[in-house]
Amino acid sequence: MKGIQLDMISKEKLDRLTSVEKIRMILDGVENGKIIVLESGLTPQEETKLIEATMTKITPGEFSGIEIESYPSGASQSWLNKLLKKPGSGSRLTMIGPADQLKMIKRDRDVISALVSAR
Amino acid sequence: MGIIKRIRSNFSAALNRIFKRGRTRRIGIYGPPNAGKTTLANRIVRDFTGDVVGSVSNIPHETRRAHRREGVTIKSDNSAITLDIVDTPGLATKIDFQDFMKAGLSEDESRRRAKEATEGVIEAVRWLDDLEGVILVMDATEDPFTQVNVTVIGNMEARNLPLLIAANKIDLENSAPSRIKSAFPQHPMVPISALNGDNIDILYGKIADHFR
Numbered sequence: 129m130k131g132i133q134l135d136m137i138s139k140e141k142l143d144r145l146t147s148v149e150k151i152r153m154i155l156d157g158v159e160n161g162k163i164i165v166l167e168s169g170l171t172p173q174e175e176t177k178l179i180e181a182t183m184t185k186i187t188p189g190e191f192s193g194i195e196i197e198s199y200p201s202g203a204s205q206s207w208l209n210k211l212l213k214k215p216g217s218g219s220r221l222t223m224i225g226p227a228d229q230l231k232m233i234k235r236d237r238d239v240i241s242a243l244v245s246a247r
Numbered sequence: 248m249g250i251i252k253r254i255r256s257n258f259s260a261a262l263n264r265i266f267k268r269g270r271t272r273r274i275g276i277y278g279p280p281n282a283g284k285t286t287l288a289n290r291i292v293r294d295f296t297g298d299v300v301g302s303v304s305n306i307p308h309e310t311r312r313a314h315r316r317e318g319v320t321i322k323s324d325n326s327a328i329t330l331d332i333v334d335t336p337g338l339a340t341k342i343d344f345q346d347f348m349k350a351g352l353s354e355d356e357s358r359r360r361a362k363e364a365t366e367g368v369i370e371a372v373r374w375l376d377d378l379e380g381v382i383l384v385m386d387a388t389e390d391p392f393t394q395v396n397v398t399v400i401g402n403m404e405a406r407n408l409p410l411l412i413a414a415n416k417i418d419l420e421n422s423a424p425s426r427i428k429s430a431f432p433q434h435p436m437v438p439i440s441a442l443n444g445d446n447i448d449i450l451y452g453k454i455a456d457h458f459r
């Protein structure tokens with residue numbers, strides 16, 4: 129069967145990985161044309177590291193970057209919540225794929241709809 | 248990070264904010280490519296110093312290097328604040344040189360622009376660590392739920408730094424600033440037109456308030 133490989137990574141596995149390992153796993157997968165779904169998302173700092181790492185990998189004609197989609201974190205922002213908030217605790221289910229193969233159709237606070245195409 | 252450590256670091260961030268009062272604060276203008284960041288930076292700097300910051304273009308990734316303008320005093324009706332303003336390159340997770348060719352640039356120019364644009368994104372991301380507040384500019388005709396917006400907001404929230412959303416291009420008929428408000432209700436938002444100046448005084452008032 130020809131198709132597109134989809135890797136779904138559990139929260140348990142993600143919790144065992146360091147930031148560097150997570151970003152490497154994501155980019156290695158996406159560069160090979162995979163769609164990666166993370167059960168729990170990245171921290172904001174990891175997101176910026178992923179953007180940086182993606183930029184260094186972009187090569188005209190070969191790799192044009194990533195599409196990444198997740199839900200915004202919950203809006204409860206009392207000062208106590210903010211103070212005790214585990215970094216990244218707001219991060220949620222996240223889908224990442226090659227920019228030329230994963231297209232968002234519609235995104236909402238609670239529904240993400242995407243189109244995946246072969247190369 | 249343990250809870251105690253976390254409380255301590257958030258507490259010291261809060262203390263820093265209090266003691267930095269009165270000092271010039273460094274504020275970044277962030278957002279996706281083409282949102283109108285440089286148009287806004289130019290308007291602010293022109294209104295208060297008579298100068299400009301950088302060039303504006305309908306082709307994305309026009310700004311590919313951060314530009315800092317020091318000591319801009321923004322005055323509103325009942326307050327004033329002095330800021331260093333950093334206009335940053337548009338943030339993106341993908342850059343396709345073919346998009347620049349479609350916009351009419353030659354292949355060579357497009358490849359060069361793509362290369363510089365990737366460097367610009369890295370520079371913008373790195374500047375985040377050196378700022379004390381952000382004006383996040385969004386194009387109000389577009390979907391606000393993008394990773395770029397979520398990432399900028401998440402970073403500022405994680406560091407307890409103030410963020411102000413400018414919902415830009417409200418002069419366009421299909422703009423919907425209310426969509427931005429409902430996407431990110433926890434942050435103050437001002438609908439503006441950086442191009443023709445709609446609501447710009449309201450924005451200046453909010454800047455003076457929010458980054459104090």
Ligand SMILES: Nc1nc2c(ncn2[C@@H]2O[C@H](COP(=O)(O)OP(=O)(O)OP(=O)(O)O)[C@@H](O)[C@H]2O)c(=O)[nH]1
Pocket residue numbers: 278279280281282283284285286287302303304305306307308309310311335336337338415416417418419439440441442443
């Ligand atoms: N209609 C309308 N157009 C605007 C407004 N603000 C900016 N623009 C236009 O949007 C385009 C992009 O503006 P820039 O200021 O270069 O955008 P930028 O966010 O700095 O873009 P990059 O530097 O490429 O990331 C230009 O064609 C501007 O004239 C606005 O309020 N209304």
Ligand SMILES: [Mg+2]
Pocket residue numbers: 284285286302303309310335336337
């Ligand atoms: Mg610009």
